[in-house]
Amino acid sequence: MHKSGFITIVGRPNVGKSTLLNALIGQKIAIMSPKPQTTRHRITGVLSTADYQMIFVDTPGMHKGKDLLNKNIDKLAVSSLKDVDMVLFVVDRAKTAAEAFVMEYFKGLKKPIFLVINKIDELKNKAEIDELIMSYLGSYEFDGYFPVSAKDLTHIDKIKETLLNYLPEGPKYFPPDMKSDQSETVMMSELIREKILYFTEQEIPHAVAVVIESIYNNQELNQVDVSALIVVERSTQKQILIGRGGEKMKHIGTEARKEINKVLDTKIHLTLWVKVKKDWRNRPSDLKAFGFGE
Ligand SMILES: Nc1nc2c(ncn2[C@@H]2O[C@H](COP(=O)(O)OP(=O)(O)OP(=O)(O)O)[C@@H](O)[C@H]2O)c(=O)[nH]1
Ligand SMILES: [Mg+2]
Structure with a gap:
């Protein structure tokens, strides 16, 4: 049985979504930078094996943008939530109003949503990580959570293992050697x-x-x-x-x-x-x- 599905990566600007995409695929597909609002397009990264295909969709950071460019960009992230099979919601230790703004869009979505606590290399101890996790689990019933460091590639495999369990039966959407939809x-x-x-x-x-x-x-x-x-x-x-x-x-x-x-x-x-x-x-x-x- 071949499994496949689409998984979108959403979250506030600068939490490390593109770094996570690159870590999941194992090569650089999306650009990354310390400046917020780096990603402006929806970027697809494909992870293929003989048994499955995970198609990750990196999105621009969600926030309330003012100009036309940012309004278009926000629409991209929101619409991606509807089109996919699963969602990775990425956060870091800075919990802001933008997190609540993003989580509003989870209401009524009938699909697995996982919490990814990124940049744990910046968090000093386990208690700090646990506290952050609990604060999110208190406001939404996530299907699972993963403390990771996308930069250091820590626990990235745990995400893949869990996603594979949830991945539905499906076709090979892309040729096996295709890693990204970007020209x-x-x-x-x-x-x-x-x-x-x-x-x-x-x-x-x-x-x-x-x-x-x-x-x-x-x-x-x-x-x-x-x-x-x-x-x-x-x-x-x-x-x-x-x-x-x-x-x-x-x-x-x-x-x-x-x-x-x-x-x-x-x-x-x-x-x-x-x-x-x-x-x-x-x-x-x-x-x-x-x-x-x-
Ligand atoms: N310390 C640490 N920094 C990280 C980690 N992951 C990403 N970063 C840094 O966080 C910054 C933002 O990373 P991006 O991947 O561009 O973030 P993004 O969420 O895609 O940002 P937007 O595209 O603007 O929404 C960069 O400077 C990364 O190097 C991590 O695990 N640990
Ligand atoms: Mg990005």
Whole structure:
């Protein structure tokens, strides 16, 4: 009997959902960063064996977003709850109003929902972990809970074992060698955005979109020439991103190139451009052009 099913990963921004997805699949599929609201798309990761297929759906962190981009993003996470067989609700030690906001959506969902207490490497002792678990079990009847560290890969197998018990009989939805639904082009733009998130502060991370403009297989130099456009909202942001003498952009470009080489196993030459597009996060046509919205 072959088992398969869809499992969505939801929770507040920055709790480690994408890190957990990567840990479950065993390779980098979703970008991760210390900045909240890193994930902007629904990202599918597939874990296949001869006997089963678990299809994990990483979602953007749920919170009450104000602009059009964030409203679209929130819808993604909410709709994913309806479409799947099971839910992993990820939290860390910071219990906020956003957790209650997410749990509101669990009401009436007739499917297994598991609590994942992530970042236990940051928690000092067992009593602290137990207290956190109890505070959640008191407000919702979860089907199980897992204290884990997605970063250190601690107890990740326990999640898989339990999910396998609950996984229904089903077909192979994806070819066995397929790990993700993201194209290489999307992955490249995401890895560039990841480096921007790491090396910029304050409003820049949220104001950025990355679009791959061209990919050329340069056989002469045995490399792939990639040209990417970084879109920001204001000229001041553009200046910060470029940095004095172009230093910042150069650094981001180098780090992104190295990461793309590693993750996609492709030698690339990367050219980055920065362009200002005022208020793109609130323009439906821009959102569409940058890969968001319907
Ligand atoms: N100490 C520790 N940090 C972790 C762990 N898992 C994730 N992190 C860190 O938490 C931060 C956020 O991780 P992400 O995986 O990007 O979080 P996310 O929930 O996907 O965030 P959004 O996409 O913004 O909703 C990163 O700096 C991670 O390195 C963990 O187990 N332990
Ligand atoms: Mg994420």
